[in-house]
Amino acid sequence: MSSRPDTAVHGEQLRNDDVGIERRLALFRLQVEIRDCEKRAFDLFLQNMIKGTSHLSIGQEAVAAGFGVAMQRGDKSFCTYRGHAHTLARGASMEGMLGELMLRDIGLMRGKGGSMHLTSVEHGVFGSYAIIGAHLPIACGSAWRAQYLGEKDVSVCFFGDGTTNIGAFHEALNFAAVWKLPVVFVCENNLYMEYTPIGDVTAVKHPAADRAASYGLERIVIDGNDADVVFRTAQAALEKAREDGGPSLVECLTYRHSGHSRADPAKYRPPGELEEWLKRDPIVIYRQRLAEFGVAEDTIKAIEAESRRKVEMATAACKASPSAPAELLATDVYADGGWAWRN
Amino acid sequence: MSSRPDTAVHGEQLRNDDVGIERRLALFRLQVEIRDCEKRAFDLFLQNMIKGTSHLSIGQEAVAAGFGVAMQRGDKSFCTYRGHAHTLARGASMEGMLGELMLRDIGLMRGKGGSMHLTSVEHGVFGSYAIIGAHLPIACGSAWRAQYLGEKDVSVCFFGDGTTNIGAFHEALNFAAVWKLPVVFVCENNLYMEYTPIGDVTAVKHPAADRAASYGLERIVIDGNDADVVFRTAQAALEKAREDGGPSLVECLTYRHSGHSRADPAKYRPPGELEEWLKRDPIVIYRQRLAEFGVAEDTIKAIEAESRRKVEMATAACKASPSAPAELLATDVYADGGWAWRN
Amino acid sequence: MGVAELTYRDAVVRAIAQEMERDERVVFLGEDVAKAGGVFKATVGLYEKFGPLRVRDTPISEQAILGAAMGAAMTGLRPIAEIMFADFLAVCFDYVANEISKLRYMSNGQLSCPLVIRTGNGGGVRFGAQHSQSVENWTMMIPGIKVVAPSSPVDLIGLMAAAVRDPDPVIFHEHKALYAMKGEVPDGEIVDTLGTARILRAGSDCTIAALALMVPRTLEAAEVLARDHGIDVEVIDVRSLVPLDTQTILGSVAKTGRLFTVEENPRLCGWGAEIASIVADEAFWDLDGPIVRITTPHIPLPAADHLEDLAIPSAERIVDKVRRVLNG
Amino acid sequence: MGVAELTYRDAVVRAIAQEMERDERVVFLGEDVAKAGGVFKATVGLYEKFGPLRVRDTPISEQAILGAAMGAAMTGLRPIAEIMFADFLAVCFDYVANEISKLRYMSNGQLSCPLVIRTGNGGGVRFGAQHSQSVENWTMMIPGIKVVAPSSPVDLIGLMAAAVRDPDPVIFHEHKALYAMKGEVPDGEIVDTLGTARILRAGSDCTIAALALMVPRTLEAAEVLARDHGIDVEVIDVRSLVPLDTQTILGSVAKTGRLFTVEENPRLCGWGAEIASIVADEAFWDLDGPIVRITTPHIPLPAADHLEDLAIPSAERIVDKVRRVLNG
Numbered sequence A, B: 001m002s003s004r005p006d007t008a009v010h011g012e013q014l015r016n017d018d019v020g021i022e023r024r025l026a027l028f029r030l031q032v033e034i035r036d037c038e039k040r041a042f043d044l045f046l047q048n049m050i051k052g053t054s055h056l057s058i059g060q061e062a063v064a065a066g067f068g069v070a071m072q073r074g075d076k077s078f079c080t081y082r083g084h085a086h087t088l089a090r091g092a093s094m095e096g097m098l099g100e101l102m103l104r105d106i107g108l109m110r111g112k113g114g115s116m117h118l119t120s121v122e123h124g125v126f127g128s129y130a131i132i133g134a135h136l137p138i139a140c141g142s143a144w145r146a147q148y149l150g151e152k153d154v155s156v157c158f159f160g161d162g163t164t165n166i167g168a169f170h171e172a173l174n175f176a177a178v179w180k181l182p183v184v185f186v187c188e189n190n191l192y193m194e195y196t197p198i199g200d201v202t203a204v205k206h207p208a209a210d211r212a213a214s215y216g217l218e219r220i221v222i223d224g225n226d227a228d229v230v231f232r233t234a235q236a237a238l239e240k241a242r243e244d245g246g247p248s249l250v251e252c253l254t255y256r257h258s259g260h261s262r263a264d265p266a267k268y269r270p271p272g273e274l275e276e277w278l279k280r281d282p283i284v285i286y287r288q289r290l291a292e293f294g295v296a297e298d299t300i301k302a303i304e305a306e307s308r309r310k311v312e313m314a315t316a317a318c319k320a321s322p323s324a325p326a327e328l329l330a331t332d333v334y335a336d337g338g339w340a341w342r343n
Numbered sequence C, D: 001m002g003v004a005e006l007t008y009r010d011a012v013v014r015a016i017a018q019e020m021e022r023d024e025r026v027v028f029l030g031e032d033v034a035k036a037g038g039v040f041k042a043t044v045g046l047y048e049k050f051g052p053l054r055v056r057d058t059p060i061s062e063q064a065i066l067g068a069a070m071g072a073a074m075t076g077l078r079p080i081a082e083i084m085f086a087d088f089l090a091v092c093f094d095y096v097a098n099e100i101s102k103l104r105y106m107s108n109g110q111l112s113c114p115l116v117i118r119t120g121n122g123g124g125v126r127f128g129a130q131h132s133q134s135v136e137n138w139t140m141m142i143p144g145i146k147v148v149a150p151s152s153p154v155d156l157i158g159l160m161a162a163a164v165r166d167p168d169p170v171i172f173h174e175h176k177a178l179y180a181m182k183g184e185v186p187d188g189e190i191v192d193t194l195g196t197a198r199i200l201r202a203g204s205d206c207t208i209a210a211l212a213l214m215v216p217r218t219l220e221a222a223e224v225l226a227r228d229h230g231i232d233v234e235v236i237d238v239r240s241l242v243p244l245d246t247q248t249i250l251g252s253v254a255k256t257g258r259l260f261t262v263e264e265n266p267r268l269c270g271w272g273a274e275i276a277s278i279v280a281d282e283a284f285w286d287l288d289g290p291i292v293r294i295t296t297p298h299i300p301l302p303a304a305d306h307l308e309d310l311a312i313p314s315a316e317r318i319v320d321k322v323r324r325v326l327n328g
């Protein structure tokens, strides 16, 4: 979000709407950076430089970007194993993210956590959780702390459509509503749990929104592929939470272009489905939007080039990074820094 | 349900409505018997003849009776720790129930399970469960078996208002709806979890019914103190389930006259609340109903006397029963009858 | 400084109050804990004293309780969460086993989780199989948490204070059958140390390690063994399973040459097995004979009083076993 | 009768198919298990073969999965339920610890619960702390269930068949790092016996008890110990934790005089501790020296490959430890 473009050149074509050009460029930049990073992660798989698993957000960038731009410093993100995008969206470095996927010393947790547990407290990313639903109650706790201490930050919790069918979802939503907590629950409905269509295993059409009423909450379903729409919704929900208006549950309709995880070729999709969604690629949509709003092609290209450059640099840094030293195995089990469970 | 009264004498006063006189008498008899048994259980506490805990249903008899009469042989009940009423309502003997509370050899499980786990498979009572919410998924499994084998029984699962806030509730309801299982979920909303008013901890007014839509189910709230209303609702839900129409969720409004459990004097109630509900005592209501329908006072009194007699006999039998032999400690951990985990 | 006689139940209130007075960040949540003072009446008065923002009733949502405690702890509070019966740890076990305990490690030390989970553990109260379990081992086996189980009112206060002040998550097992137990407690602030066992009775013939309700029973057995059988028992109250004070145990075994453990948890993979395996490895050459575990058999607990009494180790059973093992 | 080479993964399909063909009451449910064939591709083809009524995809609702399996089992079916990763047993642990395991006892034998919970256990695949745990001890410590963990394709089929036919609930730990392992499997029906350990290598100097992934590693270590260090190891594949074949273990220790256990679960209260405590009690006089447990340290598992490899016992670590202990 550093290099502000020269907006003057675009003249009157720039509408000074509620989003505004600066945030629009930030939204675009974030989406491009996330996409480039995720594509790089995919390449690194193929080169066998990423071990374990990994879950890409290609196609879902608008959600992470929309919330990332709307959130303020101090706001806290609680993510899932599909959390690369959300971690980057709060400002964590590409090498921290990719380095963790590569399980190198340069990674956000020096390879100790791995791709499913990205954490960057300095950027407000309070962990990524890999047991479905677990982080919804945890986000409630963070919000409770803010409420109790009178701190004005909001806790934002991202999860998928499949997550709405596990018990912790229900407990967290009711708890947050009863305690009127400053937390925003963001369901990224990408139509699938792992390989099973969400409709096959869910009693309602909109797995999150159609359940909002169970917790006395407003029904909110939005186009999750339009970063402006996400941004506006995010801003409203965050503001409501900050002003003691309690929690929100936002369902963002989106789609992942790749498989669930590294191992998944996504053969279970009906023919044509991906193609339809590719037409609604959030980055294509947003690139066009910028053009409509009069942003020059050069400006756009500069952002794209800068993103690619950053990814290259990050990749190089990661490849150059060693593994963490063996001693790390035994650190930070307990707060004294060590692992001793006995004297 | 044995001694059928001479209905002829009541002449034309008897309306031949959908419930019918025979079932009306059964509904009354069951409620009276449950009440008398529960009162006896209370007396036995005071005499220190019941150890451990115990949870009475005084005030809630109409729910157990309404479902008990509507259910058919082969239908399966899944109850909670507050399950004395539901166990009797399926035909289990008073001495089996009271004997288990007294932890005697005559008890349904010979004292091994205790008051919170009443089970009488021969009467279709497939267990009483004391971990909140656990039996909702279990009832789904029983219903799944019926569906798979083409058996026409329905599984009925009873639980309280407080239970609607735990994760297993949510998982079970969604699961039952998606698999279209022949199961009926019956929420007895008695306004309190243990000592905390349900409204203090629940995001909606009707903890069960206001959540039915989350599972694509109809919103059903009924007067749980009117056995006729319960019976009619039960019958409809059972029929729907039997005809492959899937699950129902029924919220019965009712009230427990005593504390949550033996230890609870229920001081947390606002003054006057109990008194208001006593006016709507299900047995008083139903006694009046019978009179309105022309049942002679003598017939009613005979039922009441017979119930008292049965409770006396059951109490005597329980008091005469020894404890189970010590060998029982080591039986039925595994299906070979024993407890050996090693050779 | 004076001394008062307090029940184990009252000790809970006193311990929590002591810590809440000291530190504004200490908050307390659970089912029926606030307005009603808890189902065991162990938290009576806290709501009145510290108000509705610090002492909070929750829905029946154990996952939300522990999840919320975790989220609050990792962002700056010092929550105490009640799980009413220890058996219910099973409905929120993900938080114990996968979340709270692993947070610091997975985040490479970026996040801490200083919280206390207090829970009513153990049997003897005729509550049946789902409300009577001793589940110390469910928690001891999980890396990343600490586990404590006091056997007296004064230990309860001191260990609770230590647990609340500890930067790591602590599972605090209160024994339901001890709530009515009385003990002397000095006035003023009490703070103990996690990870310390205590030798409650010195002896030379054998060591018995016990925990919680098994401690008074073992002490009683030790008196009988000394009086009637000439066996001089050293009794260790283990107190803290993690960290485990192995030095005290190994030191005692070095002296007595024999080890017994008395466990309320069902047999398989109990804490006694862990201690036995440590001793069988590190103090093998000190041993004069077999290590013997006295445990609840590996069965669910029956509700009936006489059956439950047969199941859980009693002073008589301890006497009988030790006598037969040592005197052949 | 012929013999085929099968992977451990293929053995799962074959085992389940064998049992589903035999008994109409056998049904199978889990997340992504049907149409997609499972995330480990271990159930590919079952849906096509047995149809949508017998092989069913579920929502992400582990409590509903185990609850439904239980309800079906107690009313007449023989369900096999998949919990994708063993770590997820924590989100449905109530069913393992309090419901399925206690049903028969609490009902005084009125109800049975014949079901199998199969789950992907263990590490070595760089999935990090919440997807790599070895949780045999979570299940072994619960009375009322049986616990099995095969180390080869043929054992997997035979033990799965035995588990499905068993009238008690069985937790069936499949090891994720073994799915690609190949082994010879005879044609035709295969049925094994629960509660039987197997001596895979006879030896005279010491006994090593191992389970699942630790079995091939121990066998490898035994070869090195024999070749390079003149130590003749008897290797026992424990196979079944409950029922536990203590006779095979005690018999072996009576012969060798020394016992090691090799566990993948983190140290505290592992199955090795249980076995060590049995031996330290019942075979004390047979022992020629300390019982030594080789375990994953008591830590959450790191994701990084080199760190994970350091954590989980390797053949080298086994060799090193046994050599140092026995040769001083």
Ligand SMILES: Cc1ncc(C[n+]2csc(CCOP(=O)(O)OP(=O)(O)O)c2C)c(N)n1
Residues within 6 Å of the ligand: A082, A130, A131, A132, A133, A159, A160, A161, A162, A163, A164, A188, A190, A192, A193, A194, A260, D031, D060, D062, D084, D088, D091
């Ligand atoms: C409790 C639990 N059950 C199952 C899994 C395995 N699992 C990982 S991701 C996933 C699908 C989640 O779907 P959704 O919530 O829609 O998120 P998405 O992956 O689509 O972003 C499943 C079942 C898990 N991690 N935790």
Ligand SMILES: Cc1ncc(C[n+]2csc(CCOP(=O)(O)OP(=O)(O)O)c2C)c(N)n1
Residues within 6 Å of the ligand: B082, B130, B131, B132, B159, B160, B161, B162, B163, B164, B190, B192, B193, B194, B260, C031, C060, C062, C084, C088, C091
């Ligand atoms: C998982 C779990 N949490 C807490 C409890 C303790 N408990 C027993 S009964 C009860 C209240 C249940 O309220 P409700 O569902 O309304 O049923 P009611 O007792 O009113 O019939 C609670 C919290 C429990 N048994 N299980």
Ligand SMILES: [Mg+2]
Residues within 6 Å of the ligand: A160, A161, A162, A188, A189, A190, A191, A192, A193
């Ligand atoms: Mg999804």
Ligand SMILES: [Mg+2]
Residues within 6 Å of the ligand: B160, B161, B162, B188, B189, B190, B191, B192, B193
């Ligand atoms: Mg209630």
